[in-house]
Amino acid sequence: MGKLNLANLKKTIYYLRRNGLKNTWHAAKERMDERNALPYSFVPITEEEAASQRKASEDMNVTFSIAVPTYHTKEEQLHEMIESVLDQTYPKWELLLADASSDDSVEKVVKTFADDRIRYIRLLENAGISENTNRAIEAACGEYTGLLDHDDVLTADALYEMAVAIETKKAAGVEVKLLYSDEDKCNGDRTLYFEPHQKEDFNLDLLLSNNYFCHFMVLESELIKKLRFRKDYDGAQDYDLALRAVSELLGSEEQIVHIGKVLYHWRCHADSTAQNPQSKQYAYEAGKRAVQNFADSYGFEAKAEHLKHLGFYRLKYKENPLKTRADLGAVGGKLIKKGKIIGGRLTRQGDVYYRDLPVAFSGPFHRAVLQQDAEAVDIRCIQVKEECYPIFERIVGVPYRETAVCESYGKGADGWRIFDVSVLPENSDYVKISIELGKALTDAGYRILWEPELKKNM
DSSP: OOSOOHHHHHHHHHHHHHHHHHHHHHHHHHHHHHHTSOOOOOOOOOHHHHHHHHHHHTTOOOOEEEEEEESSOOHHHHHHHHHHHHTOSOOOEEEEEEEOOSSSHHHHHHTTOOOTTEEEEEOSSOOOHHHHHHHHHHTOOSSEEEEOOTTOEEOTTHHHHHHHHHHHHHHTTOOOOEEEEEEEEEOTTSSOEEEEEOOOSOOHHHHTTOOOSOSSEEEEHHHHHHHOOOGGGTTSHHHHHHHHHHHHHTTOGGGEEEEEEEEEEEEOOTTSTTTOGGGGHHHHHHHHHHHHHHHHHTTOOEEEEEOSSTTOEEEEESSOHHHHOTTEEEEEEEEEETTEEEESEEOTTOOBTTTTOBTTOOOGGGGGGSOEEOSEEOGGGEEEOGGGHHHHHHHHSSOOOEEEEOTTSOOSTTSOEEEOGGGSOTTOOHHHHHHHHHHHHHHTTOEEEEEEEEEEEO
């Protein structure tokens, strides 16, 4: 948040205990550098934009249910959450409040709102976050169900943007099953907004590294009612749900939609995982189990492990994943020069992800240390699956030949070996070749895994 406070101090001490002085120093240095970046300010839609959206909504027919589990929610925060739904420019919604409080404090607040779209569900017992939310999901009547925490708020255009995305895809012949938006964080009294999370479009291996879908996530009601939350994953129930939903949709990934706009404010306070990552250690263990469950279901032969930063994971494969994952066509790593990243994962335009980032840093939202899918990777640090050699040779123009084990990941015959770039003609345009190869592999239906532990010094 850009200032020293008790919460940040606690996080630093906890990180030090887990990861040691050297790693803590690098993390603190990176954090200080981030604070020198341009300040962030959330800009809500204007009254003119709101009026235009309300008018456009008259011609749209998507219906939403918003599922919210409540439990002794603070009155002010409950008011703000409900008001954020009432303020939606898109009107075709219902708000389902599944209340497990031991008193009537939540019910009293709800009764102050005279809107029949708000449905209060009194729970007879507190069965935990997953089962409590399931009660709201079961009662949902909308075509789509969105998930909202009891102390967070939506932006006024959240449902409008979701409806537009759904109807736009439908006009193109695609039935959307899952949507997620960008988000930011706010302090307790919502006087400060920070850490805007500008997310990627669907990226399977990035999702297996961290629940970057997070908020605001909306699913087709039929799908979420089929999957439901699982009590055994309380604390990481959203992550478990997202992974199982994605499992249902692999092969039809056009049904997963990312809306690149902040539509959700995640409130940070002393007890929230957003502010105090050790407050719910069990949640991170549940998240690791969710990742492991997904890997096991697809026969990845990998073990899910915690990274240095809580809530972030990696799959450690028992052997080269090119052998155990049918979906992978290649694995690429990063190029390092003078302690900084100069190459690795590429955009289709040839830009380098994480360029000039010190190798000791983890990057924004720790993405630079996370396994992730890539559109292309630098050909100077790539290993290609044997069945993809014909694609490689057609695009690159030379036979595929490997060189010595690439440093820092794996040893022996089953370790990482990379393409011997010396067989290319002099003055080859490595970036152009890399992009063309990446397009050919992905067009053929393969994923390209960017593995941050695969490194080559230049």
